[in-house]
Amino acid sequence: MPTAEAIAVRDGRIVEVGTLETLRPWLDRYEHEIDDTFADHVILPGFIDPHLHPSMAAILLPMNFTTAVDWDLPWSKIDAVRTPAEFHKRLVQLNREMESGEPLFAWGHHPLWHGPVNRQALNEISAERPIVVWHRGYHSLVVNDACLDWMNLDLEAAARHPHIDLDRGTFFETGLSVANRQMRAFLLEPARFRSGLERMREVIHHGGHTTIGDAAMGMYGFEQEWDDLQAVMEQPDTPFRIQLMAFPSGSPRAKLTDEQMVERILSYPTRNTHRLRFSDHVKMFADGGFFAELLMLKPPGHLDGRHGEWLTSPERFEQLARVMWNAGLKIHVHSTGDLGAELILTTLEKLMWERPRFDHRFTFEHFGLSTSQQVDRMAQLGALASVNSYYVHEISRAFADNVLGYERASQMSRMGSLERAGVRFAIHSDFTMSPAKPLFNAWVAANRRTESGEIMAPNERVSLDAAMRAITANAAFVLGLEDEVGSLRWGKQADFTILEADPYEVGVEGLRDIPLWGTVFEGQKFPIRS
Amino acid sequence: MTQTTSSALVPVSIIGGYLGAGKTTYINRILTGDHGQRLAVLVNDFGAINIDASLIASTDAEMVTLENGCVCCSIADSLGDSLDFVLDTQKPDHIVIEASGVADPAKIANYGLGWPGCRLGAVVVLADADAIRNQAQDQFVGELVVRQLRSADRVLLSKADIAGTAQTEATVDWIYDLTGLTPIVVNNGSASDELDNVHADPSILSALRQPDFENYSMATLSINSEISKGGQDANQMFETFEVLVPPAMSREKMEATLSKWPESVVRVKGIVELCDANNSERRPCVVQRVGVRVTTDWWTGVERPPTNNELSVVVLRGQANELKTDIDWY
Numbered sequence: 001m002p003t004a005e006a007i008a009v010r011d012g013r014i015v016e017v018g019t020l021e022t023l024r025p026w027l028d029r030y031e032h033e034i035d036d037t038f039a040d041h042v043i044l045p046g047f048i049d050p051h052l053h054p055s056m057a058a059i060l061l062p063m064n065f066t067t068a069v070d071w072d073l074p075w076s077k078i079d080a081v082r083t084p085a086e087f088h089k090r091l092v093q094l095n096r097e098m099e100s101g102e103p104l105f106a107w108g109h110h111p112l113w114h115g116p117v118n119r120q121a122l123n124e125i126s127a128e129r130p131i132v133v134w135h136r137g138y139h140s141l142v143v144n145d146a147c148l149d150w151m152n153l154d155l156e157a158a159a160r161h162p163h164i165d166l167d168r169g170t171f172f173e174t175g176l177s178v179a180n181r182q183m184r185a186f187l188l189e190p191a192r193f194r195s196g197l198e199r200m201r202e203v204i205h206h207g208g209h210t211t212i213g214d215a216a217m218g219m220y221g222f223e224q225e226w227d228d229l230q231a232v233m234e235q236p237d238t239p240f241r242i243q244l245m246a247f248p249s250g251s252p253r254a255k256l257t258d259e260q261m262v263e264r265i266l267s268y269p270t271r272n273t274h275r276l277r278f279s280d281h282v283k284m285f286a287d288g289g290f291f292a293e294l295l296m297l298k299p300p301g302h303l304d305g306r307h308g309e310w311l312t313s314p315e316r317f318e319q320l321a322r323v324m325w326n327a328g329l330k331i332h333v334h335s336t337g338d339l340g341a342e343l344i345l346t347t348l349e350k351l352m353w354e355r356p357r358f359d360h361r362f363t364f365e366h367f368g369l370s371t372s373q374q375v376d377r378m379a380q381l382g383a384l385a386s387v388n389s390y391y392v393h394e395i396s397r398a399f400a401d402n403v404l405g406y407e408r409a410s411q412m413s414r415m416g417s418l419e420r421a422g423v424r425f426a427i428h429s430d431f432t433m434s435p436a437k438p439l440f441n442a443w444v445a446a447n448r449r450t451e452s453g454e455i456m457a458p459n460e461r462v463s464l465d466a467a468m469r470a471i472t473a474n475a476a477f478v479l480g481l482e483d484e485v486g487s488l489r490w491g492k493q494a495d496f497t498i499l500e501a502d503p504y505e506v507g508v509e510g511l512r513d514i515p516l517w518g519t520v521f522e523g524q525k526f527p528i529r530s
Numbered sequence: 531m532t533q534t535t536s537s538a539l540v541p542v543s544i545i546g547g548y549l550g551a552g553k554t555t556y557i558n559r560i561l562t563g564d565h566g567q568r569l570a571v572l573v574n575d576f577g578a579i580n581i582d583a584s585l586i587a588s589t590d591a592e593m594v595t596l597e598n599g600c601v602c603c604s605i606a607d608s609l610g611d612s613l614d615f616v617l618d619t620q621k622p623d624h625i626v627i628e629a630s631g632v633a634d635p636a637k638i639a640n641y642g643l644g645w646p647g648c649r650l651g652a653v654v655v656l657a658d659a660d661a662i663r664n665q666a667q668d669q670f671v672g673e674l675v676v677r678q679l680r681s682a683d684r685v686l687l688s689k690a691d692i693a694g695t696a697q698t699e700a701t702v703d704w705i706y707d708l709t710g711l712t713p714i715v716v717n718n719g720s721a722s723d724e725l726d727n728v729h730a731d732p733s734i735l736s737a738l739r740q741p742d743f744e745n746y747s748m749a750t751l752s753i754n755s756e757i758s759k760g761g762q763d764a765n766q767m768f769e770t771f772e773v774l775v776p777p778a779m780s781r782e783k784m785e786a787t788l789s790k791w792p793e794s795v796v797r798v799k800g801i802v803e804l805c806d807a808n809n810s811e812r813r814p815c816v817v818q819r820v821g822v823r824v825t826t827d828w829w830t831g832v833e834r835p836p837t838n839n840e841l842s843v844v845v846l847r848g849q850a851n852e853l854k855t856d857i858d859w860y
Contacts, residue, residue, distance in 0.1 A: 154646035161644020174640040177610045296670075307677065313632040314670040315549055343670050 001465065001504070007043065008032070009494040012522035017488050037525070041517055042502045044468075045487050046210025046240075046495030047438040048475035050386050051332075051365055051428035054214055054233075054242070055225050057203070058196030059187055060107055060432050066090050067108030067136055069394060069451055071435060074202040074529075081108075084115035088125075091133070095126050103130040103150060103186070110136040112398055117142050119169025132183070137291035140172035141179060151182035188220065190228075197232040206528055207429075207436040208516045210240050210495035213479050215332065215365065215430075216283045217244040226271070234273050239521035241275040243479045244268075245332060247283040248320060258323040265329065279480055281330045281361070284321060285311035287340030290368045290391060291433060293403050295337030297369070303405055308337055318347045325351045330361040330480060332386070336368035338408075345377050352381060363478055366430065368412055369404070375417040385425040386478050387470075389413050389445040390434030396456045409456075415445050415470075416460035426475035427467070438471035439503075443512035445470065464508050494523040540617060542625045542642035543651030546635030548665055548675050551656035552688035553628055554579065556716075560626065561600050569600040570622035572612045574630050576604035609641060617647045624651060632674060636681035655682035657713065659693035659701045679705060685713035707835070710799070710816045769850050772840040776859050777812075780805040781826050784817060787859055788824045794849040795819065800841035801829065817841060 008015040008023050010030075016023055020034075065071050066087060071078040081087045087109070094104055104126070109117055122131045122144035130147035148155070148169070158164045163175030171179040186192070204212055218225055233242060246265045248258070256264065268278035288294025288309035296308040311334070312320070324331050333344050341364065348362055363384040364370075368391060378385070391413050400409035418425045427445055429436045446467040448456045462470070476486025485493050498517035506514055518527035545553050557571055562585050573579055579602055581594060588595045594602045601620055605612045609627065616622055625648065629638045635653050642650030655678050658665070665675045679685060685705055690698040698715060705713045775784070781804045788798060798819035803812040804826070814829035814837060829835060845853055 157644060157646040157648070160649075162640050164644060174637065175644065177608065178644065178646070181610050181614075307634075307673065310632040310671070310674070313549055313630070314668075316631075339670065 001468070004488065007488060007494070007496075009523045012494055012524070014488060014490055014492050014494050016490050038498055038517070042499040043488070043496045043520075044499060044503075045472040045497070046485060046493075046519060046521070047208045047471050047497045048211045048213075048426070048479070048481075048486060049204075049207070049209055049428050049431075049436060049438060049471070050213040050243075050426050050475045050478045051215040051388075052204075052212055052431040052436060053216065053219070054197060054200045054204075054212075054229065055217075055220055057200045057432050058193050058228075061196045061199040061203070062192055063105035063107045063134070064094050065108050066094075066106045066133075068110055068113040072206075072437070073199075074206040075199070082113050087114040087117070088121070091122070091125050091131070095129060095131070098129070101129070103132065103147065105132045105134065107134040108136050109133045109142070116168075119144055119148075119167070122147075122169065137289070137293075139176070139292050140170055141176065143169045143171070143179075145169075151179070153178075153182055194228055194232055197228060201232060201238060203431065203436050205239050205519065205526060207438060208497040208519055208528075209436070209438065210493075210497065210519050210521050211243065211476070211479070211481065211485050212240060213243045213245060213428075215245050215428075216247045217278075218247065229276055230273065234275050237526075238275055239519055239524070239526035241277065243281070243481060244276060244278045245281045245283045246278060247285075248324065258320060262323060262327045262329070266327070279330075280328065281332060281480060282324055283332050283334070283365075284317065284324070285334040286317060286344055287311060287335065287337050290336045290366060290388070291395070295368055296339040296343075297337045297404075298339045298342060300405075303403055308339070314343050317343060318350065321347050322351060322354075325357070325360075326355060328357075330363075332363040332365050332478075334366060335364045335370075336366055338369045338371055338374065341367075341370045341374050345374060345381070345383075348381050348383060349377075358382070361478070361480060365428075367414075367425075369408055370414060372414065372417045375414065375421050375423060378418075378423050379421040383423065384478055385415075385418055385423060386428050386475075387413050387415055387418075387425055387445070388430050388434060389415065389427050389441050390429065392448050392456050393444045393451055394434075397450050397452060397454060411457045411460060413445075414457070414460045415462045415466070416457075419462050419466045424474050424477060425466075425470055426478040427470040428475075437512075439514055439516075440512045442467040442471050443508070446508040446511060464503065464511075467508070467511070468503060494520060496520040539649040540622060540625055540647060541651035542613070542627060542639075542645070542648045544627050544629055544635045544638050544642065544653045545656070546629040546633065546638070546653065546678050546681070547631070547656035548658075548662075548671065548678060549631035550661065551631075551658050552686075552716075553631075553656055555688070556654075556656060556686065557602075557626070557628055561596060561602055562598070564598070567600075568621070568623045569626055570616040570620050570624075571600065571602045571626045571628070572605050572609070572616070573602060573628045574605055576602075609638070610645065613641065613645050613648065626651075632671070634674070634677055634681060636677075639681070653681055653683045654686060655679055655684070656686045656688055657701075657705065659687045659690045659698045659715070661689075662687075663701060663704055676708065679709050682709065682711060685709065685711050687713040687715045690715045706830075710801070710818070769848075770842060770844050771850050771854065773843055773854070773857060775800075775802045775804075775839050775841060777803075777839075778805060779859060780809065781807070781815060783859065784815075785824050785826055787857075788817070788819045791819070791853065792849070795843060795845050795853065797844040798824075798841050801835050801837045802839045802841060803837060 004017045005019045006023055007017050008026055016026055065078045066081055068080050068082050070080045081090045091106060098104060117133050125131060126146060128146055130150040131144045132147055133142045135141060159166050161175050161178060163173040164171050164178060246268055248261045265282060272278060287296035288311055294309040296310060321331060335341050335344055361384060363386050365386050367385045367387045396409050396412055400406040415425060427441045429441055434441060445462045446464055448461050450456060473486040476482045485495050497519050500515040500517060503511055503514060516528055545557060547553050557573060558579060558581060561571055562581060585596050586594060587597045592604050603612055603616060616625060627638055629635045635655055639650055639653050642648055657679060666672050687701060702713055784804055801814050801816055804815045805812055814835055816827045816829060818825050
């Protein structure tokens with residue numbers, strides 16, 4: 001990677017990058033000030049996470065994190081809880097620290113580490129305070145008696161529900177929507193939601209980002225989300241911009257034709273503000289969630305014979321993709337299993353045959369399981385990938401044992417193949433699926449080390465260069481912002497992430513441990529308060 | 531926070547089937563049918579429902595009200611919200627949910643089993659006589675199409691007029707082999723044909739009226755592997771075991787025995803060899819107990835099905851051992 005010693009900045013943009021010597025022609029002509037705050041630091045292009053969900057995170061962030069991995073959140077460092085005893089102890093402690101009456105929401109329960117948790121166990125922690133324990137992958141929750149009262153649940157109906165086990169206090173699958181119905185007013189209460197967004201703002205800055213992508217704006221209601229995002233994020237002291245991706249299912253009440261939907265999506269940029277911007281990128285969905293284990297698989301399928309889920313029917317997927325493609329939109333597709341990837345590739349091949357496009361930025365999002373042959377086809381078609389590398393760290397071992405078997409699980413998020421095939425890729429967090437920490441997720445991509453220290457499919461590790469590009473230049477490319485951010489050169493936004501050490505001196509092993517000083521956003525310094 | 535209080539639970543039936551199976555046509559038909567029921571039908575694509583203007587009493591962006599008292603609403607942001615809405619405002623006799631083409635109807639049926647104010651009606655799955663066997667081979671949706679059919683209490687075969695007689699008959703056999711259910715053939719030709727067919731086969735609508743259908747569906751669901759997909763949690767509710775049927779069992783004895791089994795048995799199913807009435811021959815027989823209702827049907831397929839003479843039994847967890855030791859065949 002090229003290096004430099006000085007950057008000239010004017011009005012929030014880079015004027016020139018080089019040395020004080022090479023900058024002379026500018027310095028001689030214009031009044032200037034030399035700022036050596038970062039003399040002993042390393043300036044990188046501002047980090048970019050092209051795929052996370054501020055609104056989903058806003059619901060979760062007011063909750064207490066009780067997961068099997070550590071979280072370094074701006075307002076607290078949260079240690080992992082890895083055993084049933086530790087989990088219980090943490091809940092007891094949280095209960096003790098909270099005001100009386102306030103419900104306790106704990107997110108991150110996973111039976112592999114924490115064992116089963118039931119209503120009785122939670123009753124012992126508190127008979128008065130409503131307690132809700134949420135599964136790490138969001139697909140079930142457990143409550144105590146006080147919570148059943150608080151939820152004002154129709155107990156007779158709940159007792160009959162096949163996905164509610166009242167004795168154990170658990171709600172899962174379709175039973176979850178019964179629980180959500182009773183708690184929604186609380187979770188989406190405007191003040192709570194906005195305070196969640198405030199926390200999200202801190203999380204994004206804390207990770208060293210200066211640009212992020214919201215990979216499906218409007219999931220809880222387009223206009224409400226737009227208003228909330230504006231109110232919280234469009235502030236003079238917000239040190240990042242958000243590139244918003246529309247998704248064509250939009251509002252189900254609107255009942256637009258696909259062509260009307262395209263028209264609407266193309267009109268979104270007229271509402272753009274300084275930090276919140278739409279362009280011509282759209283989000284589509286193929287198969288189900290990765291943590292929820294709903295990926296669609298080619299043979300031999302799931303280890304235990306269970307089934308995945310199409311989020312969009314294959315016919316509808318093709319139909320919608322064709323309309324978006326022919327309108328010239330840049331399509332991003334949520335893709336988790338290798339059968340999902342097959343559908344996406346088959347569709348892209350058809351569209352390319354019918355109406356070839358160059359530089360179409362068609363992007364696989366998440367890129368959970370794929371084959372190396374599929375990667376070759378992606379290269380032929382000019383597709384991109386925005387990868388959740390963190391899957392490898394947290395769940396490849398559990399997926400090897402319980403979902404996919406070892407061979408496939410060890411090769412999830414195969415970025416080494418992407419690098420070799422010349423497929424441009426970014427790394428994302430999909431926060432809170434993964435921590436919003438670009439250096440951490442780049443470390444996973446370059447090391448493929450699980451949380452227990454095992455290395456998964458060493459061939460799929462990427463070079464340090466590729467890992468650093470994946471959180472900067474290539475992330476900008478995936479969002480279509482490569483002319484504005486992602487590297488340090490004349491004319492780009494003066495967005496920097498300031499590191500306490502040089503990744504190229506530290507090497508791939510130590511990437512995740514490099515401390516951040518903070519960021520510069522459009523020329524303005526934003527230190528991270530520790 | 532809302533609470534639905536209701537003394538009488540409203541049955542919720544599911545209409546499933548892959549794209550193009552004729553769900554919308556069928557829904558149009560039951561909405562406008564002369565059945566005396568006040569139906570509330572929840573659909574995914576409101577625009578696709580095309581009802582003769584003379585039958586419509588009023589219409590707005592989200593709901594059509596018909597002269598016969600039925601309503602049709604779009605499933606807006608969530609199915610639960612839509613159920614609450616029709617329960618609160620319409621007081622329907624029966625709610626019908628259109629499952630999306632890629633949904634597993636068994637999964638949607640859980641709303642019928644547990645949403646406040648509801649009980650489960652029937653799970654009706656439609657299939658395109660001309661296309662279903664190809665769809666079942668499809669790389670992307672084959673396994674899903676088969677799963678949809680297996681979750682049905684009743685399979686309706688549409689587009690038989692397009693498929694032709696030979697194709698339709700072959701499809702009927704294929705569905706029977708797959709599900710143990712004989713599909714009901716309906717034509718989706720002209721509008722008048724459709725209505726004629728409804729009247730010609732009252733069982734289609736009676737499926738939506740029959741009060742004991744809740745047991746029927748409950749049982750189908752519990753045997754469906756889908757219910758165990760919730761992992762440990764769902765598996766906690768039921769357990770399954772196989773029971774070997776003695777060789778000289780007669781059909782009558784089988785019915786009598788199964789009828790005596792306790793209510794904790796939610797489902798029994800299998801193809802076993804039984805003696806016929808004059809004890810002269812052993813023939814394959816489809817044996818089912820759904821809820822507390824037992825049915826036995828002689829196998830009518832051309833080829834003899836493979837059978838190891840075992841019945842699968844789904845029982846509430848913890849009850850299996852007791853039942854197994856208590857089985858008395860004679």
